[in-house]
Amino acid sequence: MRTFTHGTLSDCGLVPMARKKTKTPTIKDVAAAAGVSTSTVGRVLGGYGYASPETRRRVMKAAKQLGYRPNAIARSLKTKQSRIIGFFLSSITNLFHARIAEGLQEVASSYGYNVVICCTGLNANRASAFGQMLLESQAAGVVFSVPGDEAVIRVAQSLLDNDIPVVTCHGSIRIPSQDRIVCDDFQGGYLAAKHLVELGHQRIGIIGVKDSGTSARRIQGAASFLKEHGIVPSRVSIVEVVSYSTESGYTGVKLLSARDEKPSAIIAANDLMALGVLECLEEMELRVPEDVSVIGFDDSFAEMTRPRLTTVALPMYEAGQVAAQLLLERIEGKDVGEERFITLPERLVVRESTTVYR
Amino acid sequence: MRTFTHGTLSDCGLVPMARKKTKTPTIKDVAAAAGVSTSTVGRVLGGYGYASPETRRRVMKAAKQLGYRPNAIARSLKTKQSRIIGFFLSSITNLFHARIAEGLQEVASSYGYNVVICCTGLNANRASAFGQMLLESQAAGVVFSVPGDEAVIRVAQSLLDNDIPVVTCHGSIRIPSQDRIVCDDFQGGYLAAKHLVELGHQRIGIIGVKDSGTSARRIQGAASFLKEHGIVPSRVSIVEVVSYSTESGYTGVKLLSARDEKPSAIIAANDLMALGVLECLEEMELRVPEDVSVIGFDDSFAEMTRPRLTTVALPMYEAGQVAAQLLLERIEGKDVGEERFITLPERLVVRESTTVYR
DNA sequence: GTACCATGTGTGAACGTTCTCATACATTAA
DNA sequence: TTAATGTATGAGAACGTTCACACATGGTAC
Numbered sequence: 001m002r003t004f005t006h007g008t009l010s011d012c013g014l015v016p017m018a019r020k021k022t023k024t025p026t027i028k029d030v031a032a033a034a035g036v037s038t039s040t041v042g043r044v045l046g047g048y049g050y051a052s053p054e055t056r057r058r059v060m061k062a063a064k065q066l067g068y069r070p071n072a073i074a075r076s077l078k079t080k081q082s083r084i085i086g087f088f089l090s091s092i093t094n095l096f097h098a099r100i101a102e103g104l105q106e107v108a109s110s111y112g113y114n115v116v117i118c119c120t121g122l123n124a125n126r127a128s129a130f131g132q133m134l135l136e137s138q139a140a141g142v143v144f145s146v147p148g149d150e151a152v153i154r155v156a157q158s159l160l161d162n163d164i165p166v167v168t169c170h171g172s173i174r175i176p177s178q179d180r181i182v183c184d185d186f187q188g189g190y191l192a193a194k195h196l197v198e199l200g201h202q203r204i205g206i207i208g209v210k211d212s213g214t215s216a217r218r219i220q221g222a223a224s225f226l227k228e229h230g231i232v233p234s235r236v237s238i239v240e241v242v243s244y245s246t247e248s249g250y251t252g253v254k255l256l257s258a259r260d261e262k263p264s265a266i267i268a269a270n271d272l273m274a275l276g277v278l279e280c281l282e283e284m285e286l287r288v289p290e291d292v293s294v295i296g297f298d299d300s301f302a303e304m305t306r307p308r309l310t311t312v313a314l315p316m317y318e319a320g321q322v323a324a325q326l327l328l329e330r331i332e333g334k335d336v337g338e339e340r341f342i343t344l345p346e347r348l349v350v351r352e353s354t355t356v357y358r
Numbered sequence: 359m360r361t362f363t364h365g366t367l368s369d370c371g372l373v374p375m376a377r378k379k380t381k382t383p384t385i386k387d388v389a390a391a392a393g394v395s396t397s398t399v400g401r402v403l404g405g406y407g408y409a410s411p412e413t414r415r416r417v418m419k420a421a422k423q424l425g426y427r428p429n430a431i432a433r434s435l436k437t438k439q440s441r442i443i444g445f446f447l448s449s450i451t452n453l454f455h456a457r458i459a460e461g462l463q464e465v466a467s468s469y470g471y472n473v474v475i476c477c478t479g480l481n482a483n484r485a486s487a488f489g490q491m492l493l494e495s496q497a498a499g500v501v502f503s504v505p506g507d508e509a510v511i512r513v514a515q516s517l518l519d520n521d522i523p524v525v526t527c528h529g530s531i532r533i534p535s536q537d538r539i540v541c542d543d544f545q546g547g548y549l550a551a552k553h554l555v556e557l558g559h560q561r562i563g564i565i566g567v568k569d570s571g572t573s574a575r576r577i578q579g580a581a582s583f584l585k586e587h588g589i590v591p592s593r594v595s596i597v598e599v600v601s602y603s604t605e606s607g608y609t610g611v612k613l614l615s616a617r618d619e620k621p622s623a624i625i626a627a628n629d630l631m632a633l634g635v636l637e638c639l640e641e642m643e644l645r646v647p648e649d650v651s652v653i654g655f656d657d658s659f660a661e662m663t664r665p666r667l668t669t670v671a672l673p674m675y676e677a678g679q680v681a682a683q684l685l686l687e688r689i690e691g692k693d694v695g696e697e698r699f700i701t702l703p704e705r706l707v708v709r710e711s712t713t714v715y716r
Numbered sequence: 717g718t719a720c721c722a723t724g725t726g727t728g729a730a731c732g733t734t735c736t737c738a739t740a741c742a743t744t745a746a
Numbered sequence: 747t748t749a750a751t752g753t754a755t756g757a758g759a760a761c762g763t764t765c766a767c768a769c770a771t772g773g774t775a776c
Contacts, residue, residue, distance in 0.1 A: 024520065026732055037756045042734060049735090050754050072494040073434045074732035077761050082431060083495070084442075084472070092459050098451040105450075105477050109484075114442070114491060116472040119463050126467075133472060136430040137441070162382065275662060282664075304633060304662050306640075384762055395726045400764060407765090408724050432762035435731050 025066040033062035045070065076138060083113045085327065086134040086142040088127065088152065092119055095300050096316050100145055100169055103320025111328055113140060124151035131155035134164070141165045141327040143320075148173030165330035169323040170316065172213065179326045181319050181342045185214050188312040188346035189221025189267070192295050195310070195348055196265045197229055200357035201293060204231070205263030206238045207252030207273060215240075215269045218297065222267055235261050244269060249276025257284070264357050265293040271300045274309050278353070289355035299349055307352035315344045383424040391420035403428065434496060441471045443685065444492045444500040446485065446510065450477055453658050454674050458503055458527055461678025469686055471498060482509035489513035492522070499523045499685040501678075506531030523688035527681040528674065530571065537684045539677050539700045543572050546670040546704035547579025547625070550653050553668070553706055554623040555587055558715035559651060562589070563621030564596045565610030565631060573602075573627045576655065580625055593619050602627060607634025615642070622650060622715050629654040632667050636711070647713035657707055665710035673702045 027045075031038045036055060043049040044059040051059070062068075076082040085108050089097040105115045116139075118130035128151060134142060135158065142159055144166065146152055156166050156175045168174065169181045196204055206222055209215040219238060226236055239255040241248035249268050253276070256263055268274040274296030278288055286292050288307055296302060299313035322342055329336050385403075389396045394413060401407040402417040409417070420426075434440040443466050447455040463473045474497075476488035486509060492500060493516065500517055502524065504510055514524050514533045526532065527539045554562055564580055567573040577596060584594055597613040599606035607626050611634070614621055626632035632654030636646055644650050646665055654660060657671035680700055687694050 027734095028732080038733085039735075039757080040755060043755090046734080050752090052754060055754080069490070069494055071435075071496070071732050072491075073431055073440055073496050074761090075734075076431045077429075077435050077732080077763085078734045080761070084474075092450065092463075093453060093456040095451060095453075098456050101450050101475065102477055105475055109476075109487070109491070112491070114474045114495070116442075116474055117459065117463055118467075119460055129467070132427070133430075133467070133470070136427055137472070138429070138431050279664065301659050301662050304659050306637065306664065385764095386762080396763085397727080397765075398725060401725090404764080408722085410724060413724080429762050432731090433764075435733090435762080436764045438731075 024071075025068045026071070027068070029066055030059065030063045030068050033066060034058040080138060081140050081331075082138045084134070084137055084139045085113050085115050085324070086118050086130065086139050087115050088118045088120060088130065088142065088144045088146050088155075090120055090122070090146050092117055096170065096298070096314070097145055099316035100143075100320035100323070103317040103322075104143060104169075104324045105320070107321045107324035107328070111324075113324075113328070113331075120146055120152070124149065127152050127155050131158055134159065135162055139164055141167070141331045143323045143327060144168045144173050144175065145171045146173055147171060148175075165327060167323050167327045167330075169319050177339045179330070179340045179342075181322050181326070181344065183314045183316075183319065184343045184345050185217035186221035186224070188297060188314070189218035189223075190225045191221075191346060191348045192218070192267050192297070192312050193222035193225035195350070195354065196267070196293060196295065197225065197231065199265075199293065199354060201265040202231060202357070203235045203261050203263045203265070204237070205252075205256040205259075205266040206236070207249065207256070207266065207268050207277070208238060208240045209244055209248070209269050209273075210240045210242055212244070212269070215244075218267075218269060237261060237263060241273075244272055246272050246276035246279070249273030249278075250280045251276075253277050253280035253284070263292065265295070265354070268294065268296050271296040271298045271302050271305075271309060271311055274302075274311070274353070275305055278305060278307075278309075289353050293354040293357075295354055302349065302351060305353075310351045310354040311349050313347045313349045315346065319344055382429075383426045384429070385426070387424055388417065388421045388426050391424060392416045438496060439498050439689075440496045442492070442495055442497045443471050443473050443682070444476050444488065444497050445473050446476045446478060446488065446500065446502045446504050446513075448478055448480070448504050450475055454528065454656070454672070455503055457674035458501075458678035458681070461675040461680075462501060462527075462682045463678070465679045465682035465686070469682075471682075471686070471689075478504060478510070482507065485510050485513050489516055492517065493520055497522055498689045499525070501681045501685060502526045502531050502533065503529045504531055505529060506533075523685060525681050525685045525688075527677050535697045537688070537698045537700075539680050539684070539702065541672045541674075541677065542701045542703050543575035544579035544582070546655060546672070547576035547581075548583045549579075549704060549706045550576070550625050550655070550670050551580035551583035553708070553712065554625070554651060554653065555583070555589065557623075557651065557712060559621075559623040560589060560715070561593045561619050561621045561623070562595070563611075563614040563617075563624040564594070565607065565614070565624065565626050565635070566596060566598045567602055567606070567627050567631075568598045568600055570602070570627070576625075576627060595619060595621060599631075602630055604630050604634035604637070607631030608638045609634075611635050611638035611642075623712070624650060624652050626652065626654050629656045629658045629660050629663075629667060629669055632660075632669070632711070633663055636663060636665075636667075647711050651712035651715075653712055660707065660709060663711075668709045668712040669707050671705045671707045673704065677702055 027038050027041050031041045041059050044051045044056050108115050120127045167179045208219045237259045241252050268277050277294050288294050296309045296311040299311045302309035302311040385396050385399050389399045399417050402409045402414050466473050478485045525537045566577045595614055595617045599610050626635050635652050646652050654667045654669040657669045660667035660669040
């Protein structure tokens, strides 16, 4: 009687029925269906060791028929390595990091690896929590694209202690003896200066950022070109401001115009600052590019300004790809020798904010 | 003799030594160190079941001393669920998606889950490859923030078939009977119109995008406010363009100025179009905001335009957080009933491109 | 005294894979 | 003939966890 009642309830749909139609098939099910052992299935599907063509065919067929999907977790448990790559960044809404992430992800997933984003923000605790997580989930490798504060270095070290390879990509972080990818700031500065000189500019203003290695290298690159090409040093004004911000760009122009030589062209340390430069020049009733040419760095939103900014574009997408490549070589245990240091070329993008000197 | 020789070689460092200082400790090691069984350790560390204070103390101490870290992979194998959340998006360099990703990640990681980015681009194959991967790695749940093409729907369905909960967040995608999060486009349009009317504008131009649900709802919202507040319908011009682009914004203004009533304020369907509007107005020698007020949508780069754009900001970060919340409730098996449909409020951000009508 | 509960602990079977080792047969070389 | 080699397959142990179950012990209720 009771049994009957239950049956009725269930039939009425009042009692939830088991939803899973059929348990996910495992390698065992495939083996049974193909009439072979699990190790044979493993050999066929894993593509290693011997298997007769006939067996191979039977296994393939059985796997297909059952809709077999290998369980990555079980594999990871055995191989002691998941196919997860961690990506440390401060914020993914930062276009730079997003571009790196995209390049990284593209290459990683073409190799069957997943990218886990670890947005640390400004919180040091968060970095170590992510480190913990990556350690626990047996991450295959990690890419760092963050400022190199102490907490992060500690995280990287603990990953390395657990034989998880680590690569840094852009950002001020420096992890001893690990692969590192950067953009060629010096060359970028060089390109900017070259562009302006080729347009006939001789009085050049450069707005750098204090205590920034990147900014310093860009200035060096620009200065180097100017020196090589006989631009009178006294006509080159270099000022330094405190941050990579629109306000700093604005301030930079003010500082430059206090100098004796008024520049006919200005190199700002990044696009955000270039925006401030445009604003200040407009206030001073100087037209861009007719009166003053302006050039930025980054190519972050240079398409959005009016006039559109000529800028030096950073190969962030490529940087992400290369980071993935280097990391994967380490992960797959290729003998690639010592730490590698890759410098990627920057690229000048000419838009509307620069023109020939008249 | 032979033994001796080997010993010598090894001692000389000619034979590579085992690099890992000490094998990562497992629950067994902790059990041995604490003098209890593995299940007791499990109970203490897992925080379930009985354990005497004394035992608890001993286990904790042993775990700490050994630097024990649970193996997430092994746990996942047993529980049949990893702590991975997949996030489908077309491109992470899109600020919207990046904001969603950040919100999602923040909540997910506070619950101990990892977010894997799945950038599908425009490639349908890629979507199914990601689906495959998530299935294989026993993902806990998935968030979709992509156009809802057929391939993606198929992926979502296969995830659902495997009892992996799915949530959609923004984007045109619609998965039957699954939780969905959207922004309140209608209210956004309403807010934009309200702002302009409160500034005294009576002749209002609206540039919408053909075949866009979002645009249609924004227009409805604006129209609704205008109607409610007695704005003469004939003074409201609505034009439709083909895409959300700068060029379309430009075209939109041309279309509007062909109408009888020249608007004193323009609502563009997004910031990119608003940029085109600014450009066209400048060409027509109309000043913004003195002659014409302009308002955009998205708050994507509204800070970068000159004048800075007044815009309706979309709560993408919050959307990501809510997506995580809903998804986690499903993952953790909370009884939250049927599909849920969350509409998040938009917010007006007043900057420089709107002013009182004179 | 028996029955029952609450508390505390250990045993050992899974989870689904990989991969070493053992086994078997066929072929070839000496 | 024997031995070695190549091909083909299977048995089963491990990976590190969780958790059902069994087994204690001591207390309380009848």
